[in-house]
Amino acid sequence: MWSEKLRWVNYMERGYPNYMxxxxxxxxxxxxxxxxxxxxLMSLEEREQILRKYHPDYREDSKRAIKVGINAGELMPNEVxxxxxxxxxxxxxxxxxxxxxxDVDILIIGAGGAGLTAALWALYSGVDVDRILIVTKLRLxxxxxxxxxxxxxxxxxxxxxxxxxxxxVLGGGHFTNDPxxxxxxxREAPMxxxxxxxxxxxxxxxxxxxxxxxxxxxxxxKRMHSAKDYTGMEIVRVLMDxxxxxEIPVLEFNSAIELLMDDAxxxxxxxxxDMEKEDYSIARAKATLMATGGFGRLHVQGFATTNHYxxxxxxxxxxxxxxxxxxxxxxxxxxxxGSSYPEQILGxxxxxxxxxxxxxxVNKYGEEFxxxxxxxxxxxxxxxxxxxxxxxxxxxxxxxxVWLDTPLIDIFHGEGTIEKExxxxxxKYKRFDIxxxxxxxxxxxxxxFQNGGIVINERAGVVGVLGLFAAGETTGGVxxxxxxxxxxxxxxxxxxxxxxxxxxxxxxxxxxxKLSLDHVTKYVKLLEDTGIPNRKAPILLPEYRGERTxxxxxxxx
Amino acid sequence: xRGVNLEEKTETEKMVRVYxxxxxxxxxxxxxxxxxxxxxxxRFIRGIGCRGGYCGACATVYRFKDDYRLNFALACQKAxxxxxxxxxxxxxxxxxxxxxxxKLKPRGTVLLELYPEIAxxxxxxxxxxxxxxxxxxxxxxxxxIRGDIEEVANLSFDCIQCGLCAMRxxxxxxxxxxxxxxxRLYGKYIAPQAKLTYERVEEIHACVFDEELDxxxxxxxxxxxxxxxIYVEREIKVG
Numbered sequence: 160m161w162s163e164k165l166r167w168v169n170y171m172e173r174g175y176p177n178y179m180x181x182x183x184x185x186x187x188x189x190x191x192x193x194x195x196x197x198x199x200l201m202s203l204e205e206r207e208q209i210l211r212k213y214h215p216d217y218r219e220d221s222k223r224a225i226k227v228g229i230n231a232g233e234l235m236p237n238e239v240x241x242x243x244x245x246x247x248x249x250x251x252x253x254x255x256x257x258x259x260x261x262d263v264d265i266l267i268i269g270a271g272g273a274g275l276t277a278a279l280w281a282l283y284s285g286v287d288v289d290r291i292l293i294v295t296k297l298r299l300x301x302x303x304x305x306x307x308x309x310x311x312x313x314x315x316x317x318x319x320x321x322x323x324x325x326x327x328v329l330g331g332g333h334f335t336n337d338p339x340x341x342x343x344x345x346r347e348a349p350m351x352x353x354x355x356x357x358x359x360x361x362x363x364x365x366x367x368x369x370x371x372x373x374x375x376x377x378x379x380x381k382r383m384h385s386a387k388d389y390t391g392m393e394i395v396r397v398l399m400d401x402x403x404x405x406e407i408p409v410l411e412f413n414s415a416i417e418l419l420m421d422d423a424x425x426x427x428x429x430x431x432x433d434m435e436k437e438d439y440s441i442a443r444a445k446a447t448l449m450a451t452g453g454f455g456r457l458h459v460q461g462f463a464t465t466n467h468y469x470x471x472x473x474x475x476x477x478x479x480x481x482x483x484x485x486x487x488x489x490x491x492x493x494x495x496x497g498s499s500y501p502e503q504i505l506g507x508x509x510x511x512x513x514x515x516x517x518x519x520x521v522n523k524y525g526e527e528f529x530x531x532x533x534x535x536x537x538x539x540x541x542x543x544x545x546x547x548x549x550x551x552x553x554x555x556x557x558x559x560x561v562w563l564d565t566p567l568i569d570i571f572h573g574e575g576t577i578e579k580e581x582x583x584x585x586x587k588y589k590r591f592d593i594x595x596x597x598x599x600x601x602x603x604x605x606x607x608f609q610n611g612g613i614v615i616n617e618r619a620g621v622v623g624v625l626g627l628f629a630a631g632e633t634t635g636g637v638x639x640x641x642x643x644x645x646x647x648x649x650x651x652x653x654x655x656x657x658x659x660x661x662x663x664x665x666x667x668x669x670x671x672x673k674l675s676l677d678h679v680t681k682y683v684k685l686l687e688d689t690g691i692p693n694r695k696a697p698i699l700l701p702e703y704r705g706e707r708t709x710x711x712x713x714x715x716x
Numbered sequence: 717x718r719g720v721n722l723e724e725k726t727e728t729e730k731m732v733r734v735y736x737x738x739x740x741x742x743x744x745x746x747x748x749x750x751x752x753x754x755x756x757x758x759r760f761i762r763g764i765g766c767r768g769g770y771c772g773a774c775a776t777v778y779r780f781k782d783d784y785r786l787n788f789a790l791a792c793q794k795a796x797x798x799x800x801x802x803x804x805x806x807x808x809x810x811x812x813x814x815x816x817x818x819k820l821k822p823r824g825t826v827l828l829e830l831y832p833e834i835a836x837x838x839x840x841x842x843x844x845x846x847x848x849x850x851x852x853x854x855x856x857x858x859x860x861i862r863g864d865i866e867e868v869a870n871l872s873f874d875c876i877q878c879g880l881c882a883m884r885x886x887x888x889x890x891x892x893x894x895x896x897x898x899x900r901l902y903g904k905y906i907a908p909q910a911k912l913t914y915e916r917v918e919e920i921h922a923c924v925f926d927e928e929l930d931x932x933x934x935x936x937x938x939x940x941x942x943x944x945x946i947y948v949e950r951e952i953k954v955g
Contacts, residue, residue: 301771349913367908389873467765
């Protein structure tokens with residue numbers, strides 16, 4: 160195996176155009192100097208200033224206040240506001256609510272980290288397996304959860320504590336988080352790691368069983384637990400395996416397109432749309448669990464994204480129509496380092512763990528311009544500023560970018576570290592003839608995470624709506640206006656688990672009345688009265704077909 | 717180094733000719749296979765997932781015009797090239813053993829007991845050649861036959877469960893499910909236990925941190941400036 164690898168290193172071409180190779184020479188020349196000194200951390204005031212001037216959230220005309228419904232007045236990116244102020248895909252009177260296709264206690268919408276975790280804990284909490292149903296518009300496990308690379312935070316090392324973790328979460332979120340939700344997030348983190356160990360998740364550990372931990376942007380301790388740079392995938396594939404072992408019912412390629420309510424005003428299931436057969440069915444449930452994930456595929460402000468194909472904010476659209484409050488949507492997380500080159504992998508994630516292990520952002524002259532591990536929004540703003548100053552490169556397809564000097568990782572930690580700890584990233588670049596152990600990689604901020612969302616309480620219950628629970632990226636409050644690395648996996652684990660446990664508790668004494676879609680009819684009336692133009696949501700999947708097809712597309716049936 | 721002009725060239729868009737399920741299309745050379753389908757007018761429901769190389773949904777086969785060889789790739793991670801014959805694979809039919817991990821013992825024979833067909837491996841290496849993650853699939857199937865759970869776990873770790881190995885195996889083995897079982901056995905029983913984590917969980921159950929946490933919650937609600945002060949002054953130890 161080794162000789163194969165060496166042969167490849169010797170004969171591979173360097174996958175960059177010449178002008179980028181010239182810039183890489185500057186990066187190499189400054190490397191020794193940069194080994195010794197890095198720029199200082201910014202003060203809270205400096206952070207505030209750079210965010211105001213360069214973070215995309217502060218761009219004029221990028222957001223607007225919602226005009227209708229429970230969230231009227233709430234500021235959201237235009238792309239999200241368009242969905243919230245949208246007409247339903249169905250006309251309520253077309254839907255036959257008298258035939259129930261699936262009748263369950265717990266309906267889980269979404270089969271990513273939060274959905275799978277909730278299903279398992281609902282089962283552990285005593286709900287009969289046949290009284291649970293997971294629905295997903297794509298396949299079991301398809302989610303952003305599976306794509307998270309760098310790690311999961313948990314304060315389980317000797318000089319660390321949940322209290323320090325708590326401070327980091329609030330500081331990273333600029334003190335806009337829900338203080339109660341953060342308590343359970345940090346307090347239950349070590350228990351989640353223990354549960355994963357019992358399920359057989361292979362975390363990176365040394366021979367004594369000590370977790371290999373790394374720092375993340377805005378953390379005061381090294382508490383990032385990882386499984387190479389496949390952390391999310393390793394966790395999700397184990398959860399999937401367990402869901403399959405326990406034979407929890409799953410309905411794939413079925414998307415919830417509208418929540419159902421009963422005559423007492425409780426949420427009571429969903430209308431499902433079969434993505435392939437293009438027909439609908441009715442799922443009635445005592446408790447409905449939203450694990451619908453984020454919104455990266457809306458490409459807010461035209462940004463490329465790290466997100467899964469299905470990340471289209473369907474959950475927000477449906478939840479809004481039953482009267483769910485949605486907060487903190489005015490802040491969007493752009494990951495500082497998405498791939499800027501080559502074009503084929505544009506926008507894909509280059510994990511923060513790279514910087515956690517020593518990689519530095521440098522401009523086209525090989526100069527450092529920011530402390531490598533500021534909180535994500537600050538770091539992203541610094542990269543945008545550097546490119547705006549003309550110190551970044553522009554790719555042949557017109558994408559800006561600065562270097563992330565990855566070879567430093569092997570210099571700091573020994574040859575072979577990148578291939579061992581970042582095998583996913585290494586392969587991603589190798590496929591395009593780029594050897595990130597020898598050359599830096601070109602990066603630019605990319606749309607990564609929905610900071611805000613549905614308002615929940617500490618039991619993962621949706622505030623103000625009975626029968627509805629929510630967890631993971633679709634919710635708001637846990638991360639405030641900026642999430643730190645390693646807290647999204649933790650979020651879907653902690654609140655996915657709580658959602659399973661507390662919904663199981665709830666269904667013991669819950670009942671469902673007569674099903675209704677009156678809330679949808681009422682919302683349509685509100686939209687019409689406000690003069691909202693005709694557009695429909697949820698969108699379920701993004702539209703990427705070429706211009707010729709879109710300009711000639713017809714709906715003949 | 718400032719002042720040096722690093723030329724930023726914009727190339728005119730180069731097009732390549734591809735054959736999507738037999739139909740000819742011209743698409744930009746900067747696209748990956750997934751985006752080439754979309755550029756041509758197709759909309760994916762099957763054969764698509766994360767679009768980032770982590771989910772295995774878009775694993776596919778392709779050929780070049782006038783070439784007998786079959787190639788394998790993740791469609792979202794492979795640049796289009798002139799003369800490619802492209803398709804999507806909507807689904808992989810595969811058997812998965814059902815088990816209760818708590819009742820299994822991590823002994824050498826457990827993989828053979830749950831997946832007896834691994835004994836049919838003829839060591840043809842077709843699985844390895846088909847793996848878009850460049851894993852040594854045959855080596856870990858052989859390790860599974862020997863009962864070396866740790867070796868299977870480590871060699872299969874980067875598996876994204878796309879299923880190409882199972883589709884190509886002449887012995888009808890499903891290597892990726894064998895790898896999943898081995899990794900869980902290794903993680904649960906063989907890897908050294910995370911003692912510090914278990915100790916910390918005990919401390920949390922004993923409410924060791926609750927007073928401090930509740931104090932911070934109160935400050936967050938009542939005296940945010942004090943909390944900010946504590947945040948700024950906290951010792952940073954990440955070296």
